[in-house]
Amino acid sequence: MTTVLDILDKGTAYLEKRGIEDARRNMQMLVAHQLDCTRMDLYLRFDQPLEEAHLAPLREALRKRGEGIPVQHLLGSVYFRQHEFKTDARALIPRPETEELAEWLAKNLKLPENAHILDMGTGSGCLGLSLAHDFPTAQVTLADLSADALTLARENAEFIGEPPLPDHLHFVQSDLFQNLEETRFDLIAANLPYIPDGEQVAIEVRHDPALALFSGVDGLDLIRRFIPDAFQHLNPGGWIALEIGIHQFSEVENLLRAASFTDVLTLKDLSGIPRFPVARRPGL
Template identity: 55%
Template sequence: MKTILETLDSGTQWLEKKGVEDARRNMQLLVCHQLECSKIQLYTRFDEPMTEEALEPLREMLKRRGNREPLQHILGTVEFYLREFYTDSRALIPRPETEELCEIVLKQLRPDAPQKILDMGTGSGVIALTLALEYGAQTQVTLADTSEEALELAAKNTTALGVENTTSTRTNLFSELADQRFDLIVANLPYVPERERPSLAAELEYDPDLALFSGEDGLDIIREFIQQCPSHLENDAQIALEIGIHQHLEVEQLLAKAGFTDIKTLPDLSGIYRFPTARWTAH
């Protein structure tokens, strides 16, 4: 019977052969999930034997990860802004960069609580629910997405976290929002160029295409969003976006053409200019 350490070692080697990046960490998290323990607790149990009862489901999870199914889908949850969110194939897996977008909004763009926020393309709801919880009950947050499946996942997270200051709308951009206006609109819309599809990591095949791709240069949806946005902003409102690499100059031009001011793009922790922000002043 293998010990926990031997199981970790053999599983890590198998994942490495399958081309999984950071295979050791992946294996550790799978074992922790199966044994319902923390990584610290795992280190103290290396010499314990792994029972067949524990190994059988672990082998199935390992097989799924070897097929490049995302670790987050296998575990069923992801940590985002120090909270646990459900995640699966209904929406894009929350990325660390999106946590940075929330940090920028909360600490730099709007340290004061806006009354009305829209999260366009909400997916699993991580941005909207984080802002709703951090700002508190004085802020009303609308979760908007064109995917009914994504909104179902967002609703599951809303319930799990006990968030009450939100509403949800299924809409293609602003089509179902009529004359609603907001003090802040945050959007992590699809921005991957279609031409990059063949070179993407295998794990991204498990994310919905609807949440990833947006035309040949990745900006089709963002162009339409920026054009429609002013009609749904209060005076002196702001927007904050997440975009892909090498897109910020064109996005800044789109914002300027639409009449936005105070336009700037902030870098992520890797130095990539990823987060355009701008202000809308009613004419």
Template identity: 45%
Template sequence: MKTLLEVLQSGTDYLARQGCDEARATMQHLMAHVLHCNRTALYSQFDRPIQEAELAPLRQLLKRRAAGEPLQHLLGSTEFFRREFLTDARALIPRPETEELVEMVLKKIPAHPVRVLDMGTGSGIIGITLALELRERAREVVLADISPQALDLALENAMRLGARVSTVQTDLFENIPLEKAAPRPEEAEPPGSATEEEEQGAVHDMRFDVIVANLPYIADGEKLDPEVMRDPHTALFGGPNGWEIIERFLARARDYLNENGFIALEIGYDQAATVTQIMDGYGYNYIEVLKDMSGIARFPFGYR
């Protein structure tokens, strides 16, 4: 019977031979997952014998990882902004750069309560994180996506983490009206005391103070790592040049902003000049593109 250390080393060697990046860290994650402990706890159990009942699921996970299945899908979750989010093939795996976007957005949100729209929400990481970080300052947070499967995953994450959000299935702004009728009051006013419009329900503005979007920005046909291709293609490819969906978004997003509201985007490494030109053409003000930790102009902001 092999010890934990022996299994860790043999699994690491196997993954390395299969060309997996960060083979040892990956093996640590898989072992911690199977043994129901954290990675740190492995170091205090190196001499522990590994039972066959524990080896069988570990072997299956190793085969799937060697075949290119993302580690996050195997574990069923990933960490984002110090929280564990469910991850699977229904939505894009969160990238580290997106955490930087959330930090930047939080710094720019005013002190008063705000309405937030997370367009192209995927697993819900941006909108849910903003809802949890803003707390009482989040007047409303809406998660929007074209994929019903992604929205199901986002709702699962919201319920697990206790985030107060709503969802809408939509192709960009197609199913998001600029105005909506308020619910009718439970008790009607005396006859003749209300206008016709009030009888039909007051109309509420549906504009937002903050719209954040991590939309597809990879050019159609661009060759990607096989592991990345496990993500939904609708969450990856943004058109012949990569920025076409972003342009469709920018064409309408400004109309959905309150005065002094802003949009924030995550874009490709070489798209800053094109995207800022598009933003300027659609009338956004105070446009700036902030850099990620690698120095890449990655995050355009624009105001109404």
């Protein structure tokens, strides 16, 4: 009889042979999901026999993970700060780095009552919906060019099942600010595509929509369009916050200053990489 420990050991070895990073953790996540328990619970269930009803779907999930399908797609959800979000091929998988940006904004920004917040390129909605919970009186707009991504963001607004009030959330399909011409914001946050065209990415990343990944020869085409328009759509004293790729911070800081932003600063992620440029529109 196959036990929990048996399947963990065999599955880990299988994933390691196929070059899957952090194979043990991946296998723990798949088994815990199948048994509807936490990864920590598995340590108390090592000797539990597994019936074929559990083994068959585990084998299928293991095969797909070995082919590079992201574990988050196989589980159907991912935790981002205090909430669990649905995730699938319609949008970029929420990343821990974006979680760091959301955390910094929640702790460090003092926004006015009834502030207006924009999450540009919202994807799954994880950033915008998290900010909506951090600033519960704010009006939050989640914008994306992709209709599929916006559908997922709407589903996540219902999936997390907590405030803010529905009339505080606005979902807009837009090519950057094309459909937001009349709106001004106190905070514009964006995790836009920043990978250079043709750059090789991990096999898991290839399951994200190309629209959410690539942006020109140096990866900054969309950001170059975005920054000057963002300045025009901020209230005086309003903030812009971005997530960017490795080695891009100097160019992005120059773009921010050229657009008349002040207080330009690039925050580092937990790996020490300059990852999050933030700046303000001068004013009150």
